[in-house]
Amino acid sequence: HSAxxxxxxxxxxxxxxxxxxxxxxxxRGDFTILLSHIVLGCKFVCSAVNKAGLAKLIGLAGETxxxxxxxxxxxxxxxxxxxxxxVSSGRTCILVSEEDELAIVVEPSKRGKYCVVFxxxxxxxxxxxxxxxxxxxxxxxxxxxxxxxxxxxxQPGKNMVAAGYCMYGSSCTLVLSTGSGVNGFTLDPSLGExxxxxxxxxxxxxxKIYSVxxxxxxxxxxxxxxxxxxxxxxxxxxxxxxxxxxxxxVADVHRTLLYGGIFLYxxxxxxxxxxLRVLYEVFPMSFLMEQAGGQAFTGKERAxxxxxxxxxxRSPIFLGSYDxxxxxxxxxxxxx
Ligand code: AHM
Ligand code: MG
Numbered sequence: 001h002s003a004x005x006x007x008x009x010x011x012x013x014x015x016x017x018x019x020x021x022x023x024x025x026x027x028r029g030d031f032t033i034l035l036s037h038i039v040l041g042c043k044f045v046c047s048a049v050n051k052a053g054l055a056k057l058i059g060l061a062g063e064t065x066x067x068x069x070x071x072x073x074x075x076x077x078x079x080x081x082x083x084x085x086x087v088s089s090g091r092t093c094i095l096v097s098e099e100d101e102l103a104i105v106v107e108p109s110k111r112g113k114y115c116v117v118f119x120x121x122x123x124x125x126x127x128x129x130x131x132x133x134x135x136x137x138x139x140x141x142x143x144x145x146x147x148x149x150x151x152x153x154x155q156p157g158k159n160m161v162a163a164g165y166c167m168y169g170s171s172c173t174l175v176l177s178t179g180s181g182v183n184g185f186t187l188d189p190s191l192g193e194x195x196x197x198x199x200x201x202x203x204x205x206x207x208k209i210y211s212v213x214x215x216x217x218x219x220x221x222x223x224x225x226x227x228x229x230x231x232x233x234x235x236x237x238x239x240x241x242x243x244x245x246x247x248x249x250v251a252d253v254h255r256t257l258l259y260g261g262i263f264l265y266x267x268x269x270x271x272x273x274x275x276l277r278v279l280y281e282v283f284p285m286s287f288l289m290e291q292a293g294g295q296a297f298t299g300k301e302r303a304x305x306x307x308x309x310x311x312x313x314r315s316p317i318f319l320g321s322y323d324x325x326x327x328x329x330x331x332x333x334x335x336x
Contacts, residue, residue: 011196013039013174013185020178030091031162031178034114034139037089039194041082042135042166042174045121046187048074049168052127074127075099078120078135092116093148096311098280103311105148114161115140115152117279117311123248132169134250138284139163153311157283157304165284167250175201175254177291182257198258203294206323207261210241211252219268223299223331227264230327249276253285253319257292262320262328267299274316278308282317295325299332 017035021027052074079099086092087104091112095104098119106112118137126133139162142152164176172187174194184198210231217225231241241261246252249263256263265274276282286296286303296303296319303317318328 010191010193013176013194013196016183016185016196017176017178020180030112030114031139034086034089034091034112034116035162035176037085037091038082038116038137038164039174041078041085041120042172042194043187043192044081044085045074045078045135046166046168046172048077049121049127049133053130073124075121075124082118082120082135086116093142094150094153096153096279098122098277098312101312103150103153111148113142115142115148117153117283119277119280122250122281123246126246126248131246131248132167132251132254133248134165134167134254136165136250136280136284137163138280138287150311153279154308156307157278157286160283160287160304163284163287165250165253165288167254169251169254173198173254175257175288177288179291182288182292201257201292203257203289203292203321204260205293205321207256207259207321208239208241209244209256209259209261210324211243211245211256211261211263212265213245213247214243216266216268216270219270221267221299223328223335224264224266224268226331227328249281249285253288256320257288257294260321260324262318262324264318264328265316266318267316271314273314276314276317278306278313278315279311282306282315286317286319289319293322294320295322295329297325297329297332299328 017032021031079097086095087106087110090110092114093106093111094115096117116139120135122136123133138160140155141161162178166174175184182201185194186197188195252263265276267274282303289296299316318325
């Protein structure tokens with residue numbers, strides 16, 4: 001039967017989220033509409049990223065176009081696409097983007113009840129060598145949308161109603177949680193649809209991989225240094241962990257989620273708060289890790305308990321398999 005080669009019952013991301021949302025009596029489809037606009041942004045960025053090398057080959061990038069305008073850099077372009085898609089969804093009120101210094105307050109006629117925090121193109125230093133990069137996003141419900149306040153964006157991560165990322169890699173994968181587990185969808189380019197390919201992702205309880213920029217080792221605090229030493233020279237008879245570090249958060253976290261292990265961007269003497277941003281890097285990834293059965297820790301507390309004071313605030317982060325993060329927590333507790 002040649003028809004057997006085709007699946008005819010396609011679980012697209014929209015259908016999946018519609019199903020999930022229909023379990024909530026109060027749902028009016030607003031979240032589904034918001035998500036479809038985020039998905040549009042991801043598809044655009046995916047297509048632009050795929051063409052990035054080609055554009056260079058045929059002499060487009062970095063040159064001026066017919067209007068005499070400079071070609072926009074991919075991260076700037078991605079940001080514009082997401083901001084426009086989110087505003088036009090009519091479901092957002094406040095937007096915080098890594099690319100914009102100030103939060104964007106949506107004009108009253110287009111306002112909805114959600115606040116979206118996002119990094120439109122994370123790891124952009126990896127673009128030119130074709131390494132995987134991604135978009136990261138988190139979604140909050142705002143308190144009162146007739147009167148949006150900056151505090152609506154400064155809620156602890158545990159208040160997020162959804163979080164996810166899209167990885168532009170050998171395939172384009174969108175991983176999403178709306179607070180009841182984690183699911184992964186892969187873009188079928190011939191359909192232009194994200195199809196459920198990784199249902200109910202659970203991170204292994206313990207992993208065999210650690211992921212960190214070891215070039216910063218000389219500036220690490222004692223618990224981080226001890227932990228990484230344990231990964232390499234375990235004293236309990238277990239085998240040493242493997243090191244994998246891409247330097248692109250979405251790719252490093254995606255591997256950690258699927259294979260298990262730990263990803264860390266710790267504090268160091270030069271950057272006492274680490275490098276990664278709380279709202280649109282640390283929180284969404286921590287939300288996904290917890291939803292997949294893992295943990296996320298800042299060195300002081302559960303990452304999702306942190307209450308940010310500024311929209312571009314940074315925090316150290318240790319996230320991944322439950323048992324691996326537990327070891328880091330024990331080392332920090334010893335310090336006290
Ligand atoms: P970016 O927002 O400037 O792209 O930086 C964030 C990236 C993350 O994707 C990655 O985890 C980290 O920076 C890597 O940093 P480093 O090069 O210091 O290891
Ligand atoms: Mg970033």
